[in-house]
Amino acid sequence: MNEKLSALYDAILDGNVAGAKDGIQSALDAGLEPGTILAEGMIAAMKEVGQRFEEGDYFVPEMLIAARAMQAGLGLLKPHLVQGDVKSAGKVAIGTVKGDLHDIGKNLVALMLEGAGFEVVDLGVDVPPEKFVEAIASSGVDIVAFSALLTTTMPNMKATIDAIEQAGYRNKVKIIIGGAPVTQNYANQIGADGYSADASRAVSLAQSLLQEV
Numbered sequence: 231m232n233e234k235l236s237a238l239y240d241a242i243l244d245g246n247v248a249g250a251k252d253g254i255q256s257a258l259d260a261g262l263e264p265g266t267i268l269a270e271g272m273i274a275a276m277k278e279v280g281q282r283f284e285e286g287d288y289f290v291p292e293m294l295i296a297a298r299a300m301q302a303g304l305g306l307l308k309p310h311l312v313q314g315d316v317k318s319a320g321k322v323a324i325g326t327v328k329g330d331l332h333d334i335g336k337n338l339v340a341l342m343l344e345g346a347g348f349e350v351v352d353l354g355v356d357v358p359p360e361k362f363v364e365a366i367a368s369s370g371v372d373i374v375a376f377s378a379l380l381t382t383t384m385p386n387m388k389a390t391i392d393a394i395e396q397a398g399y400r401n402k403v404k405i406i407i408g409g410a411p412v413t414q415n416y417a418n419q420i421g422a423d424g425y426s427a428d429a430s431r432a433v434s435l436a437q438s439l440l441q442e443v
Contacts, residue, residue: 234260235271242275242303245295250303264310268347272300272307276345280430290338293429297341304344318349320440323365324375325353327386332379335409338429339375346433359386359393366399373436377409384411388420404439408432 231239238253240246257267279296282288288296322343326336333355340350351369353361362374374394378384387407394400406424407417417425423439426432 238271239275242299245299247299247302250299254303254306264314265316283430300345319347320372321349322373323351323371325357326355328358330383331355339432342429359390363397373404375406381411
């Protein structure tokens with residue numbers, strides 16, 4: 231790997247925000263293509279973070295600081311990606327369902343998706359079904375992702391899927407769900423397209439669902 235990309239890769243793995251920004255600037259100054267910087271320096275690093283998490287070498291705090299370093303660097307790289315017309319991996323609207331104010335898991339999934347090259351529309355917490363429907367209508371998203379951290383708010387996942395169906399968008403998007411009390415069984419029950427137990431697997435799930443399209 232190019233030494234500039236290698237330094238950027240290491241900075242993201244270490245969660246070094248200043249190092250990630252410097253790494254991107256330095257790679258741009260060296261004339262590297264924005265798409266190459268994104269794919270080989272950033273997406274590759276976040277993939278490694280995901281693998282380390284799955285192997286038990288990284289935990290949620292390490293994932294969060296790596297994802298924040300990646301996001302800080304992405305802020306610097308985005309204008310160059312737009313100019314270079316670099317295609318995104320897909321567009322995801324994400325939020326925590328109505329009545330639920332938990333956002334750490336949702337934020338981590340959003341950061342990991344960005345790290346994998348997805349465009350993310352973050353709707354926040356306590357999101358009513360109609361706001362998800364609105365995001366599909368106005369943002370042209372490929373995937374809708376929502377979480378619930380309480381058993382009492384889980385029924386709002388079903389209500390959200392019903393609202394998307396009633397609005398006529400169900401066959402236009404893939405729906406993925408997650409959250410501490412949520413299971414694959416529940417996802418099957420309410421008609422979601424997929425379930426993920428953690429942020430790293432959520433990225434793989436999103437990628438595999440879009441490959442099916």
